[in-house]
Amino acid sequence: MKEIRGIWFPDGDTHFAAQLAHNPLIDGRGTYQFRKYQEALRHILGRGHAVDIGAHVGLWSRVMALDFAKVTAFEPLSDHVACFERNVAAVHVTLHAVALAEKAGEARLGSGAANSGNAAVSDEGEAVRARTLDSFRLKTIDFVKIDVEGFEVPVILGGERTLRREKPAIIVEQKPNGSAERYGRGQFDALELLKSWGAQVVFEIGGDFLLVWK
Numbered sequence: 001m002k003e004i005r006g007i008w009f010p011d012g013d014t015h016f017a018a019q020l021a022h023n024p025l026i027d028g029r030g031t032y033q034f035r036k037y038q039e040a041l042r043h044i045l046g047r048g049h050a051v052d053i054g055a056h057v058g059l060w061s062r063v064m065a066l067d068f069a070k071v072t073a074f075e076p077l078s079d080h081v082a083c084f085e086r087n088v089a090a091v092h093v094t095l096h097a098v099a100l101a102e103k104a105g106e107a108r109l110g111s112g113a114a115n116s117g118n119a120a121v122s123d124e125g126e127a128v129r130a131r132t133l134d135s136f137r138l139k140t141i142d143f144v145k146i147d148v149e150g151f152e153v154p155v156i157l158g159g160e161r162t163l164r165r166e167k168p169a170i171i172v173e174q175k176p177n178g179s180a181e182r183y184g185r186g187q188f189d190a191l192e193l194l195k196s197w198g199a200q201v202v203f204e205i206g207g208d209f210l211l212v213w214k
Helices: 016-021 034-041 059-067 078-087 152-157 160-166 189-196
Strands: 002-004 007-009 049-053 070-074 093-096 105-110 126-131 143-146 169-173 199-205 208-213
Touching: 002 016, 007 016, 007 078, 034 059, 034 169, 034 199, 034 208, 049 059, 059 070, 059 078, 059 093, 059 143, 078 093, 143 152, 152 160, 152 169, 152 189, 169 189, 189 199, 189 208
Parallel strands: 049 070, 049 143, 070 093, 143 169
Antiparallel strands: 002 007, 105 126, 169 208, 199 208
């Protein structure tokens, strides 16, 4: 692994150096998509529990830990987990090294190579365990971030009971890069699913949508 602005990444990553260069330092270390996170905070009522799905190397989890009493993160790839554990040392952050899906089982995640953030469920890659979000029985959730490179609908379906009960603010990636389509989904299917359950869009920044509940 290698260090960029105080954050550890897999050795092959060449994408995040430029990304971190354009974001502010927090506690002397780099941040990513910090403007989106700050804007989301304005619409989140509680500061009890944040959930980071697709946590990568902990860029969001590290900052969430400064604002929330508890952070639960999900990241299955072993290289990312190793970096996460060096980047996020807060005792109130729990990392689960599993993928989230519509049902429990096994999945494969292909590495993003030069852009480690593009790792996605595929037919090839590292074999990882998959569980549903509902199986973790998380409570008192104020905020959920979902960034899983097009696999958002299965993640959300596997967490339907949790999300509809807890009604957290949710920021979900819905970028127009064909990611959802490779799983037989439309670009905005995850967004429409959450809206059908009663969530409503507050803002969109760079393909990430924040939703809160009516």
